[in-house]
Amino acid sequence: MPSDDKVALGVEEALALAARALRRVGYDQQQSDIIAASLVDAELCGYPALGLARLVSIIEDPRARHKRTPVTIVHETPVSALIDGGNNVGLYALHRAAQTTIDKARASGIALVGVHNSFFSGRSAHYVEMISRTGLISIHTTASEPYMAALGGTVSELGTNPIAFGFPRDPDPLIVDIGTSAIARSEVVLAARLGKPLPEGAALDDQGRPTRDAAAALIGTMLPFGGHKGFGLGLMVQALGLLGG
Template sequence: MRLTVAQANDLAIAAMRAIGYAQDEAFATADHLVDAALRGVTFGSLPRILAIAERFEKTGDRRTGLKIVRETPVSALLDGGDHVGYFVARRATEIAIEKAKQSGMSMVGAFNTWYTGLFAYYMEMATREGLVAFAAGNGPAIVAPEGATEARLGTNPIAFGFPALDDPVIWDIGTCAIMHGELLLHQRLGEPLPEGVAIDIKGEPTRDPAAALAGAIKAWGGHKGSGLSIVVQLLGAMCGGPVISPGMSDMAYFVLVMDPELLIGDGTFPERAAELSASIRSARPEPGRPGVRMPFDRSAAERRRRMAEGEIDVPDIVHSGLMHLVDRGRL
């Protein structure tokens, strides 16, 4: 299904409103998910609203007020009140940016939230302000540490963002072989998983999404990725929630924002980042490859292309599910 960007945004807001979200929370979620679609990250876009609705059906509405529970001039800790992470992490990042502008650097944590989405979105919020940022988020045990056949870690995304003269340099990864949202989309579409990304409950390799959900996702990058995932889990634990989240709830988000002017003081950091980007892109590519890219190059190019076209792709089954939510909300 092809939708205009405006249609996709309106549908996302309507679906979020239909399942009980206020306008500001629906807007924040829709903006994040449509941006993911523009960047070509289908699993992190509109299908997530269906997962949000399914989570509500399982747990009911447990939301309380989003509030700051601890604060200093350079830090804050938020109780997310069981609000969806697209809203909580956006607010946490806004606070971190405000504090970094005042004090040069800041760190903000949030707990009692879930489904935080693509961390590149939050990194870009900071880079637009000329700031450097780092974020990490932990979650429930659905990833097996290297060498294990049982889940003990979250998908545990980690991201860095640096302002540059053109596109920012943003590196955003999950420390797992496949993201949970991507696994859910494979299940929703009835498609097998790629080889080597998951194991079943007995520890055997599987391409069946349902078997993987009962078993575990594998860590990305062997022992190195597994170690990085452990670091992310501990950064999340620093935010005051559980060390390992109890299912799809009470996850943590941590963001550190820095003004490069604290160190160099001459306003040249974006030029320095652009210099490195130009150097890497000019490197001789391997045979058969079109060229060397910087992190976020593909995302930025895809977003420009789709914005110029004015349309995005939404899987038919996802579109039908969203329309069902909207229609059900009208009853």
Template sequence: MTILSIEEARELAHASMVACGHTAAEATIIADHLIDCELRGLGYGGLARCVSLVEYLRKPDLRREPMRVAQETAASAQIEGGNQVGYLVANKATDIAISKARRQGVAVVGAARTWLTGMFSYYLERVTAAGFVGMIAGSGNQLVAPHGGTEPRFCTNPIAFGFPSLDAPVIWDTGTSAITWAEVVLARRLGRPLPEGTAFDPDGVPTTDPAAALVGALAVWGGHRGSGLALSIQLLGMLAGQVNSRGPAFDCGFLILVVDPDLFGEPGEFRRRVSEFARELRATRPLDPAVPVRVPFERSAVERERRLATGVIEVENVVVRTLREACAMKV
């Protein structure tokens, strides 16, 4: 492992994105998201994901165009992503949704023709900081087998909800595959096996080989219930404009709904009720007295504060080496 200061890690991500043709401002947006993943203990979504971005950005057939708003009303918008990385497209969608919710009380924004939209809780921290409730659903290419099957039909299809409170926000962010695509890619880079029961090879045989899984299928999370949720999210992504297809080219759908809770009560009342309910959850008698009940998002928020206090993160050697090489190259 390589120990980097947080600033060194941020500079490495930023330089890698600039080397791949992004402006300094765009690279700052992407790097901030990646480093937040590292700080929250989700390294597969941090600098390791940056390596995947570099690889995809250097595909000779990738044709990036400016993002544009294709359709719009007072409370909605549909963004044509122009094959830009999802960290930029989803950031724009979040900006628009928050702005419209401030004026209208509610907003829904969809985006498509993009790829790798990142960690939805990152966007929902912005939504809840603005005092709003948010929901995000995202889909993409067929990577995950439905319950009872061994061929890919869904993407990893994350869904997330965020609720403002008087204290820390309550944010729940989860995928609907048994393992994330980013974890599988990182396992392949490191030559490590996958957990049992998380993937199938191209012939439909359960596998722990990440290379076989990437050309086969990942397993769905939660049996038939998780499969139904994945199906619903796939359709929401299609509502946002995503084209449902197989193949190496990504087309992610991103749908964000933002609601002002003051539409349904006195100003600030909902925040107070969320804080009270979170305290009730924490006070639940635990199954193990040594492991108290936590509210979603608390673990990663605590880990972020811990890493910020230490000022350093640990990153796999191959990830650091690959990114340093990328910084010396231009598209």
């Protein structure tokens, strides 16, 4: 049942809580700290759906019960790498990928890195900010499972497929991070947990009817933002995802 009970946590308390929960489902100390830092960063940036609430989804997801293997580079050149995420949560696999991107771009001037076999990518801005703080321009895209309808459609055909850009700047990078759906899937999940309505024009139920009911949207589909513009961007991000295997 939705509850209005709230608990105030300091940053260090939140980091410790998240890391402790992750260790209990098999992540080691270093992995847990990296994932926890990403979750708390989302909270501090004003994205609670990608913050501590995401811990519940990470732990409950069926993939979390499958065997995990180390994040591994399976193919690389001086300017590129393809990474097997080892069924680890994306917040960890993409942190590793961002570091690989930084290393290769510093050495060669440019880098293209793809990741497959992971889930829950987190806040895309987190990775482009990490890269751009080293003085590099960065673009990050994520092709997700199909949660969004095609333009004029009523069933899920595309992922929510966010795209983010980062440009170095003093004192902080210039960051743009957008999903191609009218609302993020994580926001729908959180709204369903809290019993809160969705904004108008964000989703359809499983009969193809507009809905503000988050639970109905989870078994229905989300709509692209900006009509054909969001659909077009989402389609291209999905196509780019093929490069990651």
